Amino acid sequence: MIRSIALFASLTTTTFAAVPVTDDDIVMGSQSHGELHRDASVEGKPLTIVGKTHATGLGTHATSEIPVSVPAGTARFTGAAGVDDSAGAGKGSVKFRILSGNAVLWESSEMKSGDAPAAFDIAVPATLHRKIYLQADDLGDHDFDHADWVDLAWVAGEGSALKQGAVLDGTAFGLKPGTEDDQTAAMRTAIQALREAPGSTLKLAKGEYHFHATGALQRHFHISNHEQPEWHSVSIPLVDLQGITLDGQGSTFIFHGDLLPMLIQDSTKVTVKGIGLDYSIPHHSQGVITKVDGEAYEVEVDQKKYPHEIRNGWFFFTGEGWGKADAGTGIIFDGKTRGIVAGTSDYGYKGKLTELSPGHYRVEKNVGKSGIKAGDVITFRQNIWVSRPHPAVTLYRAKDTTLDEVAIHSAQGMGLLAQRSENIHLTGGGVFPRKETGRYFSTNADATHFSNCKGAVIAENGHYEGMMDDAINVHATCLRIEEKVDARTLRCKFIHNQAFGFETFLPGETLQFIQAKWLTPRDPRKVKTVRRTGEDSLVITLDSDAPSDIGKGDAIENLDWFPSVIFRGNLVHNNRARGSLFTTPKPVLVENNRFEDIAGSAILLAGDANGWYESGACHDVVIRKNVFKDNLTSRFQFTEALISCYPELPDLKGQTEYYHRNVRIEDNTFETFDVPLVFAISTQGISFRGNKVTYNDKFPSWKKPPFILNRCDKVDIANNTVTRDGKPVKWTAADVKTNLCPPDAVKVK
Incomplete structure (x- = not known):
């Protein structure tokens, strides 16, 4: 149930209800430890900062991020933030931030328990914003980081008027092709202009644009079927937008470092067209087999394209801000046909290594018996199962999204990952290696992946090549029942270690039971309330009793999100x-x-x-x-x-x-x-x-x-x-x- 937010009499200075955060917002929040509480600390105690108890607010634990819905008629958002006294004197280390979709609106200094709360009063006119995001950053150490947001209030007012939709020229915001200078700041400025004028199109001069991790916007949320890093460094945050188009006119975006290239979140009717996405140094590496001779083979690895060194007798690959040991298992492509060499599957190519000359190595391994020959290409998959931090493009709570002639050439994880999103149209483009790079591989997993989406997913006239898994994968993420607390209350858990922490259920949605032993669907029920008790756990109450024969070990799925x-x-x-x-x-x-x-x-x-x-x-x-x-x-x-x-x-x-x-x-x-x-x-x-x-x-x-x-x-x-x-x-x-x-x-x- 969503809490109502009442507006009092005045038109310009009146505040809304004291804790203007909906129950749905709380379920959509994410935090690295404990449970987000309304009007209580993360430990469930009164919100207390420097001895003062605050009747209203949110008690969380860094690192956390809470998406907050901006009510109509809002001009400003006020309140304060600090470390709860329950952390212990002088303990904790938290930095608080409030973000719009593309910028940091307010940031505190580093705070500890005993520090006076940091007050804020920021402009968030409802005409421009449907969401803002409250962040508590653990600064690398989350011990005792009991973070409180207190005395929160919306201030009513007319705010800024929206501008008419228009065609915007990228150069007007400083977006410059043909240079390796970081374009992130200029892109985020342009995105703000798109927010202020729904229905606008941002057109870029055709060329090559570079984006570096150092300029990215830090976001904390969970992405299905990936690793769960503390932060996603987002280069292009197409967040909280309505009816806009980003038109690259055939441009290529090159990304540098460990980052999430593009995020489309909490937005409606976003179109991205005419863009290729690639990494300067990809998160796979590649070598060409030059000789196969009995019990050994020789391989050349281009040091410039795939920087590397030898550690502990084997390849260690480095990129911009990252380094990974090769796992010794990967994919062998036929050098001429570009197909995977038959029968090699996930092939183990590791053996005793000798450097013959810079970039040229001899490996004691009989690969010839597997049909591998000179001219074939090894894709080195560094740390196969634990090297999937970010997709190239993420859709999260996005509606009516179109990717038109968008080509993903490389990704740390999936090419495109969509979750809790509705109506997605991919036309042209696809996922495939960029010819001029000489690469045989594209993504580290699926080309496109859709988890808990609804409406229509349409993918047509695309090209999918060189990915390490499926071209398209569509499914729901179901949760296991850990305990039937009572007839209408279930304690449930995400099970797979790469799929947890995003909202699978909201109040009012339809839950369907699955008898796990036989995968038998059973007796839908409506969800009444949802509590996020941890990153991977929920407590759900239903509108009526669950079937008596459903219990621990069975599963639940959301019937509304297919x-x-x-x-x-x-x-x-x-x-x-x-x-x-x-x-x-x-x-x-x-x-x-x-x-x-x-x-x-x-x-x-x-x-x-x-x-x-x-x-x-x-x-x-x-x-x-x-x-x-x-x-x-x-x-x-x-x-x-x-x-x-x-x-x-x-x-x-x-x-x-x-x-x-x-x-x-x-x-x-x-x-x-x-x-x-x-x-x-x-x-x-x-x-x-x-x-x-x-x-x-x-x-x-x-x-x-x-x-x-x-x-x-x-x-x-x-x-x-x-x-x-x-x-x-x-x-x-x-x-x-x-x-x-x-x-x-x-x-x-």
């Missing part, structure tokens, strides 16, 4: 893992794409409440008029066929309902060596009709049937054209392997 998906007209090739992954009950259309030379499956329909905790049973999937060519040349998680329906089910035998439903695979072209075409678990209603399948001998056969079905029903295989060596092949029941399926589950015609 999107429909259109993935159309895209090229996906030369990448690891999978081409695409969908886990949503809303309609999914995969149409007129080309999936080529993908090391794993082209399409995966997933779902679980036991491992990744990524849920969303597919109920309506159409896969039509696509070309699948020479995929599945290596093996990765869940990649049992070109099209794999693989929910993770602990007890398949005991399941009483099917997880996925209505999967139509029609009028596609498969050019493939002998691998399974469809693998499915717990799927009802599979139609494989009107497809053209041409087998080749490019790679060794898996010696498995084209269809492998585990507890599936209503499977229709008909009217397909199949050839091998130019001769027709007729499928029969023998080409379908079944397990736990009803006797008449499959029809082959």
